[in-house]
Amino acid sequence: MALAEHSGAQTGVMHYLKNNLREYGLLFALIAIMVFFQIVTDGTLLRPVNITNLFLQNSYIIIMALGMLVVIVSGNIDLSVGSVMGFIGALAAVMIVNLDYSVYVTVPICLVVGGLVGAAQGYWVAYWKIPSFIVTLAGMLVFRGLSLWLLEGQSVGPFPREFQVIATGFVPDVLPASVGEGIAPIFGANRLNMLAFLMGIAAAGIIVWSALRQRARNRAYGIEDEPQVFFVARLAIISAALIFIMFKLSTFRGLPNVLITMGVLTVIYTFLTESTTLGRRVYALGGNEKAAKLSGIKTERLTFLAFVNMGVLAAIAGLVFAARLNTATPKAGFALELDVIAAVFIGGASMSGGVGKIVGAVVGAFLMGVLNNGMSIMGIGIDYQQMIKGLVLLAAVIFDVYNKSKQG
Amino acid sequence: MTALLEMRAITKTFPGVKALDQVQLSVREGEIHALVGENGAGKSTLMKVLSGVYPAGSYEGEIHYDGALAEFRDISDSEARGVIIIHQELALVPLLSIAENIFLGNERARGGVIDWRETNARAADLLRKVGLSEAPQTKVDSLGVGKQQLVEIAKALSKDVRLLILDEPTAALSESDSQALLDLMLELKTQGVTQIIISHKLNEVRRVADSVTVIRDGTTVSTMDARSAPITEALIVRDMVGRDMAHRYPERERRSGATLMEVKGWNVWHPEHADRQVIRDVNFTVRAGEVVGIAGLMGAGRTELAMSIFGRSYGRNISGEVLLNGQPADTSNVPRAIAAGLAYVTEDRKSLGLVLDETIQRNITLSNLEAVSTSGVINENEETRVSERYRAAMAIRTPSVFQKVVNLSGGNQQKVVLSKWLFAEPEVLILDEPTRGIDVGAKFEIYGIINDLSAQGKGVVMISSEMPELLGMCDRIYVMNEGALVGELAASEASQERIMSLIVTE
Numbered sequence: 001m002a003l004a005e006h007s008g009a010q011t012g013v014m015h016y017l018k019n020n021l022r023e024y025g026l027l028f029a030l031i032a033i034m035v036f037f038q039i040v041t042d043g044t045l046l047r048p049v050n051i052t053n054l055f056l057q058n059s060y061i062i063i064m065a066l067g068m069l070v071v072i073v074s075g076n077i078d079l080s081v082g083s084v085m086g087f088i089g090a091l092a093a094v095m096i097v098n099l100d101y102s103v104y105v106t107v108p109i110c111l112v113v114g115g116l117v118g119a120a121q122g123y124w125v126a127y128w129k130i131p132s133f134i135v136t137l138a139g140m141l142v143f144r145g146l147s148l149w150l151l152e153g154q155s156v157g158p159f160p161r162e163f164q165v166i167a168t169g170f171v172p173d174v175l176p177a178s179v180g181e182g183i184a185p186i187f188g189a190n191r192l193n194m195l196a197f198l199m200g201i202a203a204a205g206i207i208v209w210s211a212l213r214q215r216a217r218n219r220a221y222g223i224e225d226e227p228q229v230f231f232v233a234r235l236a237i238i239s240a241a242l243i244f245i246m247f248k249l250s251t252f253r254g255l256p257n258v259l260i261t262m263g264v265l266t267v268i269y270t271f272l273t274e275s276t277t278l279g280r281r282v283y284a285l286g287g288n289e290k291a292a293k294l295s296g297i298k299t300e301r302l303t304f305l306a307f308v309n310m311g312v313l314a315a316i317a318g319l320v321f322a323a324r325l326n327t328a329t330p331k332a333g334f335a336l337e338l339d340v341i342a343a344v345f346i347g348g349a350s351m352s353g354g355v356g357k358i359v360g361a362v363v364g365a366f367l368m369g370v371l372n373n374g375m376s377i378m379g380i381g382i383d384y385q386q387m388i389k390g391l392v393l394l395a396a397v398i399f400d401v402y403n404k405s406k407q408g
Numbered sequence: 409m410t411a412l413l414e415m416r417a418i419t420k421t422f423p424g425v426k427a428l429d430q431v432q433l434s435v436r437e438g439e440i441h442a443l444v445g446e447n448g449a450g451k452s453t454l455m456k457v458l459s460g461v462y463p464a465g466s467y468e469g470e471i472h473y474d475g476a477l478a479e480f481r482d483i484s485d486s487e488a489r490g491v492i493i494i495h496q497e498l499a500l501v502p503l504l505s506i507a508e509n510i511f512l513g514n515e516r517a518r519g520g521v522i523d524w525r526e527t528n529a530r531a532a533d534l535l536r537k538v539g540l541s542e543a544p545q546t547k548v549d550s551l552g553v554g555k556q557q558l559v560e561i562a563k564a565l566s567k568d569v570r571l572l573i574l575d576e577p578t579a580a581l582s583e584s585d586s587q588a589l590l591d592l593m594l595e596l597k598t599q600g601v602t603q604i605i606i607s608h609k610l611n612e613v614r615r616v617a618d619s620v621t622v623i624r625d626g627t628t629v630s631t632m633d634a635r636s637a638p639i640t641e642a643l644i645v646r647d648m649v650g651r652d653m654a655h656r657y658p659e660r661e662r663r664s665g666a667t668l669m670e671v672k673g674w675n676v677w678h679p680e681h682a683d684r685q686v687i688r689d690v691n692f693t694v695r696a697g698e699v700v701g702i703a704g705l706m707g708a709g710r711t712e713l714a715m716s717i718f719g720r721s722y723g724r725n726i727s728g729e730v731l732l733n734g735q736p737a738d739t740s741n742v743p744r745a746i747a748a749g750l751a752y753v754t755e756d757r758k759s760l761g762l763v764l765d766e767t768i769q770r771n772i773t774l775s776n777l778e779a780v781s782t783s784g785v786i787n788e789n790e791e792t793r794v795s796e797r798y799r800a801a802m803a804i805r806t807p808s809v810f811q812k813v814v815n816l817s818g819g820n821q822q823k824v825v826l827s828k829w830l831f832a833e834p835e836v837l838i839l840d841e842p843t844r845g846i847d848v849g850a851k852f853e854i855y856g857i858i859n860d861l862s863a864q865g866k867g868v869v870m871i872s873s874e875m876p877e878l879l880g881m882c883d884r885i886y887v888m889n890e891g892a893l894v895g896e897l898a899a900s901e902a903s904q905e906r907i908m909s910l911i912v913t914e
Contacts, residue, residue, distance in 0.1 A: 221792050276784050277777040284774055287763035294721060294760055295775035295828065296746040354765055 021403055022348055024230075026360060026396075030367050031237070037374030044377050045370070048252035051245055056167060056324060058369035059258040060085065060317035062362055064340045065347075066269045067306075067313035069361040072344050073273070074306045075286040075353025076125060076132035079337050080139030081314045083147070084117050086333035088318030090147035093156035093328030096163060103163045111315050117143065118311020119304070126303035140337065148330045157327025167323035171195060171255040180250075187247070193254030200246025203263075204239035211235055258320055265313075270358045282306065286353025342389070343368050346396040367392075411472075412437040412602050413571060418457055418469035427453045428467070429626045435571070440593060440603045442617035444610070445648055450626040451606045452496075455573050459493040460486040474570070484513075490570030494560045496579060502549035506540075507531035509548055510563045534562040538592055554585030561592065572596065573604045578612060579706045590616050608873075610641040622647040645904070657880030658852065660859040662899070664883060665696035667734070668867040669750075669836045674728035676716040676891075686712045686723055688892040694836055694867035699858060701882035702871045703907050709891040710871045711755055714838045718752035719745035732835065746775060751834035753825055755841035755871070757818075761825045764814040768806060769795040771813050771824050776832040798827035803853060819850025826857060836867040843877060855881060875904045887911060 037045045044050055064081050071078045088110050095101040095109070121139045125132045158164075173180060173195045180192035215231065226234070249255060273279035284292040285299050293299045322328045347364030349356025368389065375385045413435040420428040428450045435441045443451050457467050460480030464471075471478045473489065480486040483493075500509045507528050516527040531544035538558045548556060557577055564572055574593070578586040586609075593603055593616050607613050613620060620639055622629040629647045632639045676687035686709050694700050702710050715722035717730060719742030730737045732749055739745040745752075754760040762771055772795045773780050780791040795809040802823040806816060813824055822842065829837060839858070843851040858881060861868055872878050878885050885902050887895040887910040895910035 217789065221789075221796075275786055275788075277781050277786060278784060280770065280774075280777060280786060284763050284766065284770070287765050288759070290760050291763055292774070294718075294742060294752065294754060296719075296743040296832075297774070298743065354763065 022400065023360075024234075025399065026346075026348065026363050026367070027234070027237075029396075030363055030370070031241075033367060033370050033374070037370065037377070041374060041377045045374055046248060048248045050373070050377070051248050052252055052256060054366075054369055054373050055256055055259050055262070057373065058365055059167070059262050060321045060324075061336070061339050061343060061369065062262050062365045063265060063313055063317045063320065064310075064336075065343045065361040065365045066265055066358060067310035068340045068344045069347070069349060069356050069358055070269070070273065070282060070306050071132075071310050072341075072349045072351075073286045073353060073356045074282050074303055075289060076303065076306065077341065078121070078132065078136045078139075078307065078310050079341075080117075080121060080136040080143055081310065081317075081340055082333040082336035082338075083140045083143035084114065084311060084314040084333075085318040085321060085336060086328075086330070087117070087143040087147040087150070088114055088315040089322030089328040089332050090150040090156070090330070092163070092319055092322055093159070094150050096159060097156050103160065106163075107166075107319060110319055111312055114311040114313075114315020114318070115308050116311070118308040118314070121311070122304040122307025125307060126300040132307075144334075147328075147332070151328060151330050153330055155327050155329045157325075159323060159326055164323050164326055165257060166261075167258055167320045168326075169257040170253045171257060171260060173254060174198075184251070187251075189251040191251060193250040193252075196246050196250035196255045199255065200243045200250070203246070204242045207242070208235055208239060261316070261320070265316075266358060266362055273358055278302075283354055286355075288354070339368060340365075342393045346393060348400060350400075364396075410437055410475075411435065412474060413458075414472040415454070415458065416470045416472070418454065418467055418471070420453055420457055420462060420467040427626055428457070430469070430628075431623065431626070432628045432631075433621055434631070435602060435604060436619070438597065438600055438602055439618040440597055440605060440616050442613040442620045443604055443606045443623065444608070444613060444620060444644055445623035445629075449623045449648075451623055452575060453626075454623065455493055455575060455604070455606065458486070459483055459491055459573065487567055490568055491573070492564040492567055492569045492571070493573040494557075494564060494575065494577065496576045498553075498556050498560055500548045500556055500559060503547060505545045505547055506535065506542060506551075506559050506562075507544035509559060510534060510544075510566050512563075514567060530566070531562070534565050535559075537565060538562045539588065552585075554581045554588070557581065557585075557589060558592070561596075565596075569601055571602045571604070573606075575606045576608065576706075577605065578607065578609060586612065610644055613644070614639060614641060620644060624648060657877075658856050658859055660699075660862065662883055664698035665865060667693050668696045668698075668732065669694040670729075670731040670734075671717060672729040672731065674713070674717070674730075675726070676712060676723035677725040679722065679724050682724065686891050687716060688890075690728070690888075690891075690893050692886055692893060692896075694869055696865045696867055697862045698883045699862050699868045699870055699881055701878035701885035702869065702888055703875060703878050703885050703911075704873075704888035705911060706873065708888045708911075710888050711840055712891075713888070714752055714840050714869070714871060715754075717745075718742065718750055718838060721752075746832055746834070749833075749835035751775075751829035751832055751837045753822075753829055753837065753839045753842055755844060757821055757825050762813050762821060765812060767810050768799070768804065768813055768816070768824055769809040772798055772809075772827045772831055775828055779831070794831065795827075798831065802827050802857065817850070819846040819853070822846055822850070822854060823857075826854070830861075834866070836869065837861060838869040838871070840871045841873065842870065843872070843874070851877075875907055878902075878907075879904065 034045065064085065068078060068081065091113060092106050092110050095106045096103060121135050124130045124135045173193045175194045177191070180194045184190060184192040273282070281292065281297045282302055284295070284297060285302050289299055318333065321332055325332070343365035344356065344361045345351070346367055347356065347360030347362070349361065371389060371392065372385065375388065411434050413433070415431065415433040418428050418431045431450065431454055433454065443454070445451050456462050458471060460482045463481045464479030473491065478489065501512065504512070510531050511527055516523045516530065528544040535542065535544060538561050540555060540558050540562070542551065542555065548559060551559065577589055581589060590612060593605065596603065605613070605616065617634065617639070619631060619633045621631045622644060624647070632643065670693045672691055674687055674690040675685065678684040678686050690713060692700070704710050712722050716726055717739060719739055720726055721742060730739050737748040739748055739750060758764060763774070769791055773791050777786065780787055780794055792809065798804070799806065799809055804820050804823045804827070806820060813821055816824065842858070843854050846854065858868055858870070870878065870882060879902055883899050885897045885907065886893050887897070887907050889911045897906060
């Protein structure tokens with residue numbers, strides 16, 4: 001009897017795992033890859049300075065992946081983001097360095113121009129029904145050319161300090177440094193940025209709280225629940241990882257500004273896609289455009305907005321990228337659209353639209369980032385790096401398709 | 409003459425529906441055999457079993473063809489044996505020439521290089537046989553539907569056809585094209601081609617068929633042989649309809665109130681061919697609590713009428729007026745039409761009605777998301793409560809409202825579509841083929857829902873190709889033909905014959 005009950009619970013767990021393999025798979029893959037590189041790089045991967053670098057290096061990919069997810073969910077694609085990013089960086093450089101505009105004037109203008117670029121492309125896609133692949137392929141060439149023209153083929157820089165902080169600045173600690181220095185020895189560190197450390201704990205707390213709330217809701221409405229084991233394990237791993245990483249950051253220079261930008265944007269876009277009518281309609285549009293239209297959804301306007309949004313996020317990414325390199329180069333953002341698109345697909349979005357999550361895209365981008373970073377530390381050549389990244393993308397998508405076919 | 413084809417005890421089930429149940433079909437060599445039955449009776453499914461679309465093993469029963477047990481694995485397998493099916497939706501590639509279409513997949517080629525002289529010469533031969541005078545190089549998209557149908561037949565002849573199956577071949581054809589096609593069928597018969605014709609048009613069946621098999625609700629009802637006794641339309645109709653009409657439709661107290669919707673002088677032109685008028689000067693009214701039917705053949709313009717009214721979702725150069733409660737209503741796009749109180753349940757629920765990969769809940773709230781959200785933020789608890797309410801009210805059979813719609817049966821999917829539109833709280837619902845592809849039990853439930861709507865004082869416009877359904881459900885029936893309303897019948901005076909004669913005499 002006890003045995004039977006046990007096996008019953010077991011099949012429930014297996015059943016759940018099978019139905020949700022995708023989400024767990026992605027998380028496990030990220031953890032496995034991090035553990036692997038942590039070992040083969042003798043602990044270099046998770047050194048505070050490298051973690052900080054990981055965030056800085058991937059911030060612009062993640063920022064653009066947020067917009068790309070929306071575009072892909074709506075059933076489109078944007079190949080121009082790398083070029084647009086470079087173009088905005090160039091625009092910022094020309095305005096600030098060559099024309100002496102204030103940073104505070106330049107940044108808003110750059111964001112508006114990014115939105116206009118998105119609007120210009122979205123207009124043809126949404127209202128003229130020209131395939132987004134073609135419109136943004138054209139955009140990719142046009143904006144690459146425009147940044148070359150703006151920069152006259154030269155690198156322009158350096159930027160003033162106030163612009164650089166966008167990417168390379170750190171949030172100052174809330175408490176006097178002495179507090180952190182007092183606590184640091186407990187953890188065997190030299191210094192401790194209390195803001196970063198406390199933020200890590202707070203973020204973990206919020207994640208646990210919202211997960212518990214979701215679980216209570218599932219209970220109330222009889223939705224198939226994650227088995228307790230998974231629920232606890234998943235939350236424990238995520239919270240521990242979060243606190244661990246924030247702790248590591250706090251022993252270095254604290255919270256990078258871009259991490260805040262990224263974090264806030266991720267939260268905003270998660271909310272937008274999952275909890276608002278706007279987000280819901282984008283999923284319906286990508287899932288079945290005709291049905292969405294006949295349900296009274298303004299499909300053209302939504303498509304248009306998805307591209308405007310993408311343009312603004314590409315502009316933010318362009319500013320971050322230029323600030324990080326402290327110069328705008330004609331090559332900036334070259335082929336980066338492919339990394340962004342790959343991140344979104346690794347994160348579980350579907351080419352045909354209607355499927356995909358912000359969290360997936362962010363984790364997908366991190367996965368690619370850790371791969372890049374780990375392989376670079378190991379000294380693997382760019383040739384092998386490209387091949388491995390390509391195969392990872394293919395494997396992720398095959399895994400998706402296989403999973404789907406098995407579920408019937 | 410011996411039997412060329414013998415289908416014995418064919419049973420085919422889909423998830424949730426038994427489409428065919430022990431069906432028998434016997435076709436003699438050299439005859440024209442008609443297969444008749446209501447929409448959804450299982451005729452097309454039976455032909456898909458025969459032609460290998462549903463391969464051997466996916467159904468129960470045996471197919472004996474040409475004296476041996478046949479187990480077709482796919483279409484090319486059955487085609488190799490001379491069994492060729494011409495589907496209702498033509499399978500021609502519009503931008504290729506007639507000759508290229510005829511030999512598609514069966515190219516006249518040597519070592520992969522196409523022999524154009526032979527291709528065109530043989531195509532010209534075949535075209536002559538089917539009575540087409542077009543050059544073989546003509547692109548198919550420049551032909552009318554009638555001629556395209558003949559090209560399909562020419563294509564079949566190119567494959568040494570022994571058993572030709574025509575699924576509703578005249579449904580989209582004009583009267584003269586239909587006559588030409590029927591003549592061709594008789595001509596082919598003299599050349600020894602055995603044929604099966606699926607048709608709703610009983611006069612055509614009577615004209616060409618040597619024997620008739622009637623299928624109803626997935627079972628064979630009867631087989632009649634014209635040589636032993638003359639087949640009359642009355643006989644066929646009796647077997648097609650079967651049950652007593654009174655019990656197929658739930659009772660409803662018929663009372664209609666004030667005029668809810670009025671459409672005046674509605675004209676619509678084709679979205680691509682600007683010179684083709686699709687809807688001609690249509691006027692009709694719907695009263696509160698009334699179920700109004702629109703009858704007509706396929707291609708009469710019923711869907712086009714409905715979609716053009718519903719937010720101008722079809723057509724161009726639309727003119728005319730829609731009045732709701734006596735006031736001119738703005739229905740110039742879908743959101744406005746919904747706001748004005750209209751709802752349109754499409755005939756094609758999978759591609760136009762539902763987001764299949766989304767949950768039941770998300771489909772139900774889709775057209776009225778505002779009602780479950782505050783300033784753009786969705787209240788998911790409220791959304792779930794609403795969906796549960798409709799699940800109970802509509803008896804949607806599902807373990808939970810978080811199921812993806814794609815996993816539901818046709819009847820339950822249709823209930824989700826209806827829920828979606830009821831949640832949008834319309835005054836007038838236009839239901840386009842609301843019971844298409846739904847099994848009999850679910851149909852009865854949908855009829856019940858429609859009656860509830862009328863009891864609540866809503867106006868219902870019901871478009872259907874199943875005349876018995878219109879006769880059983882409607883208070884008034886408009887008859888549509890070639891884009892115009894050609895008659896209006898009160899329920900008391902309507903009959904299949906009167907509707908048909910209105911269509912034919914126009």
